[in-house]
Amino acid sequence: KQEVTQIPAALSVPEGENLVLNCSFTDSAIYNLQWFRQDPGKGLTSLLLIQSSQREQTSGRLNASLDKSSGRSTLYIAASQPGDSATYLCAVSVSGGGADGLTFGKGTHLIIQP
Amino acid sequence: DTGVSQDPRHKITKRGQNVTFRCDPISEHNRLYWYRQTLGQGPEFLTYFQNEAQLEKSRLLSDRFSAERPKGSFSTLEIQRTEQGDSAMYLCASSTTPAMTGYTFGSGTRLTVV
Numbered sequence: 050k051q052e053v054t055q056i057p058a059a060l061s062v063p064e065g066e067n068l069v070l071n072c073s074f075t076d077s078a079i080y081n082l083q084w085f086r087q088d089p090g091k092g093l094t095s096l097l098l099i100q101s102s103q104r105e106q107t108s109g110r111l112n113a114s115l116d117k118s119s120g121r122s123t124l125y126i127a128a129s130q131p132g133d134s135a136t137y138l139c140a141v142s143v144s145g146g147g148a149d150g151l152t153f154g155k156g157t158h159l160i161i162q163p
Numbered sequence: 164d165t166g167v168s169q170d171p172r173h174k175i176t177k178r179g180q181n182v183t184f185r186c187d188p189i190s191e192h193n194r195l196y197w198y199r200q201t202l203g204q205g206p207e208f209l210t211y212f213q214n215e216a217q218l219e220k221s222r223l224l225s226d227r228f229s230a231e232r233p234k235g236s237f238s239t240l241e242i243q244r245t246e247q248g249d250s251a252m253y254l255c256a257s258s259t260t261p262a263m264t265g266y267t268f269g270s271g272t273r274l275t276v277v
Contacts, residue, residue: 053205080261083265083266085268090273092269100263138206140205142262142266150196151256156205
């Protein structure tokens with residue numbers, strides 16, 4: 050059974066710092082990996098999707114990398130801003146859909162101090 | 164397309180009452196998923212549909228839960244005889260088959276059972 054772990058569970062940094070969120074998964078036979086953002090009491094917003102054949106994806110100040118062989122992904126946030134404060138969730142898809150669907154980590158709760 | 168829509172956003176109900184939630188997926192997506200998320204946890208898979216067929220149900224989905232997707236469009240999730248342990252965020256997501264463009268989530272329905 051796929052298990053996803055996110056480290057750290059919580060992180061608080063001053064505005065302007067670059068930071069890295071970590072995600073590890075136990076089954077390397079993934080279809081794709083998706084990073085989401087969740088604001089308190091809200092749904093999930095997709096940030097980046099990395100296909101199993103890709104090594105990284107970038108969107109603005111966000112960069113996500115994928116190392117399937119080691120079962121790891123990182124989300125890099127450059128020049129953090131208070132508006133980046135949220136919970137960041139990593140999710141892997143094993144079969145591309147279906148019952149396996151997405152397996153989520155518990156998330157990293159990020160606070161950016163003004 | 165306005166994305167995945169969920170209704171209502173919030174629901175407070177007394178223990179023992181029945182509740183029904185609705186999800187409208189992205190029209191081009193043939194798969195629809197229901198997830199449940201409790202505080203401090205990642206979303207957990209409940210069930211999914213491919214078109215109108217319900218293909219898989221998690222063991223988390225007790226007999227008090229039922230989901231439908233008539234005509235392969237919107238879906239409803241009903242909880243009968245609600246219990247306090249049902250209090251959670253119920254998230255709906257949709258995708259293509261396979262999920263090449265990832266999963267798109269709605270804003271969720273927050274259920275509070277008092």
